[in-house]
Amino acid sequence: MQVIQAKHAGACYGVQRALDMAMAVVERGGEVATLGPLIHNPKVVADLEARGARVAEAPADIHGGTVIIRSHGVTPEVRAELEERGLDIVDATCPHVARAQAAAAEIAGAGCRVMVVGEAGHPEVEGLTACAQAAGGKVDVVAAPADVPEGLYDPIGVVVQTTQVRDNLDAVVAALEEQGLSPIVKNTICSATSQRQRTAADVADRVDAMVVIGGRNSSNTTRLAEICAERCARTFHVESAGELAPEQFAGCAAVGVTAGASTPEDQIQAVVAFLEEL
Numbered sequence: 001m002q003v004i005q006a007k008h009a010g011a012c013y014g015v016q017r018a019l020d021m022a023m024a025v026v027e028r029g030g031e032v033a034t035l036g037p038l039i040h041n042p043k044v045v046a047d048l049e050a051r052g053a054r055v056a057e058a059p060a061d062i063h064g065g066t067v068i069i070r071s072h073g074v075t076p077e078v079r080a081e082l083e084e085r086g087l088d089i090v091d092a093t094c095p096h097v098a099r100a101q102a103a104a105a106e107i108a109g110a111g112c113r114v115m116v117v118g119e120a121g122h123p124e125v126e127g128l129t130a131c132a133q134a135a136g137g138k139v140d141v142v143a144a145p146a147d148v149p150e151g152l153y154d155p156i157g158v159v160v161q162t163t164q165v166r167d168n169l170d171a172v173v174a175a176l177e178e179q180g181l182s183p184i185v186k187n188t189i190c191s192a193t194s195q196r197q198r199t200a201a202d203v204a205d206r207v208d209a210m211v212v213i214g215g216r217n218s219s220n221t222t223r224l225a226e227i228c229a230e231r232c233a234r235t236f237h238v239e240s241a242g243e244l245a246p247e248q249f250a251g252c253a254a255v256g257v258t259a260g261a262s263t264p265e266d267q268i269q270a271v272v273a274f275l276e277e278l
């Protein structure tokens with residue numbers, strides 16, 4: 001049976017960087033907490049906990065030692081609270097997210113009302129919103145063109161959650177232009193998500209079964225599984241190789257493998273090894 005791995009699969013740059021930073025911190029020892037689960041991958045979070053990095057839900061739950069800020073970033077208020085508590089801060093905010101936060105602050109600072117294109121309530125979107133508000137901007141979070149409020153006037157700025165798709169950004173910008181506005185657009189989309197989606201679809205079109213690896217609580221992995229299932233009916237979303245059984249691949253000549261942006265390489269290789277054994 002041929003095993004085909006998607007060209008872009010697994011931990012993106014920002015997640016890998018956060019993992020490497022967290023591993024370096026736990027190896028140093030001492031009291032360590034991550035502010036929220038480091039990534040949407042239960043196995044990694046459990047492994048970090050076993051090495052001494054507990055998950056804290058809020059700054060008030062951390063009373064000393066080192067705190068790791070995850071790749072989504074935090075709001076300026078949360079950062080200030082961590083500083084006030086005298087914690088040793090290890091900032092694993094993805095540089096692409098930091099760039100989006102800076103863009104949100106820049107357009108708000110220039111006097112624009114800010115449209116944040118993204119998923120309301122997502123920690124990254126909360127960070128972008130708070131950065132724009134701290135710079136004096138009024139902010140609207142819009143998930144889709146239908147969310148764009150009526151009665152807007154220039155100057156308007158647009159900033160985007162890094163994991164959004166380009167078509168959605170373009171549609172929101174078009175909705176603003178239909179109101180006669182000339183928005184300043186900061187395209188802060190990171191290519192990791194679209195690369196994973198595109199290369200997973202390419203593989204799913206060519207195989208008899210597809211395995212998508214990643215946390216069930218990971219929205220980017222779940223989206224990858226949906227994209228694969230549209231092209232390959234025998235798509236399995238698993239968190240680890242242990243969930244797979246040989247019968248699932250009976251009669252398959254080729255099986256594809258992909259993984260979400262929060263899936264480390266060892267979890268991918270365990271699945272590839274299982275499939276290659278069949």
Ligand code: F3S
Pocket residue numbers: 012013014015071094095096097162163190191192193261
């Ligand atoms: Fe960063 Fe893009 Fe990953 S923003 S965390 S490299 S999906």
